[in-house]
Amino acid sequence: MLGMVDRTSPVPLYYQIAQALRERIKKGEWLPGHRVPPEHELTQEFGVSRHTIRQALASLERDGLIYRQAGLGTFVRSEKYSYPLSFLQGFTEQMEERGLKPSSRVLTLQKRLPEPFLRSSLALPVGREVYELKRLRLANCEPIALETMFLPVTLVPGLEQKDLEKISIYRFVEDDLGLKIIGATQTIEAERPPEDVARFLGLPVDGLTLRMKNVTYLENMRPLCFVDCYYRADRYIFTVSMPRRKTV
Structure with a gap:
């Protein structure tokens, strides 16, 4: 069936098609x-130019509804993953709780002196x-986050001997x-990621991330680790439960 667009409408054709x-x-x-059907099929269905179809698909991609894979085509995304901030979980625990398969690719592991x-x-x-x-960090083989974790060497002896592509650091x-x-302090900001981060996460050049910085604490408030993590904003949302506090 031919896709319907209203050429008399002030609404741009690409927007009608995107809707x-x-x-x-x-x-x-x-x-x-x-x-998603190839561009040439959509141009025939809607009776518009390939440029218009590309605009429509770009709109869906910006909204995180579809994604492109080089040489394979364009596909519909899964729903966003929700991370509640009312309690502390590691990435592995979050994904397993949602019935997803977590995995990791180790990009760097080194010992060094920390900056101030x-x-x-x-x-x-x-x-x-x-x-x-x-x-x-991946869920069902899809890149979700790029995480850099800093841990005192004296606190986690033998870390380099572990299979860091499979284990949960918190569980270890x-x-x-x-x-x-016992807990953590966190800050979260929306950011356009550096080029290398965007490349690892498979984001377009104008893609957004949610950058979370976290200090996790052991008993007696001893810091365990500092984490700097970029989450894909098109795949991840943070949810907060807030009790009412009434001012006098």
């Missing part, structure tokens, strides 16, 4: 993972080394080392 395609996703006609900001955040004396662990600390994690 029609959104409806297909919303109604479940196109399910997550569905391959890191040393202060981790309450370390001068000369004490940290592990710098950078991992691409609690189950293997017998330490108790």
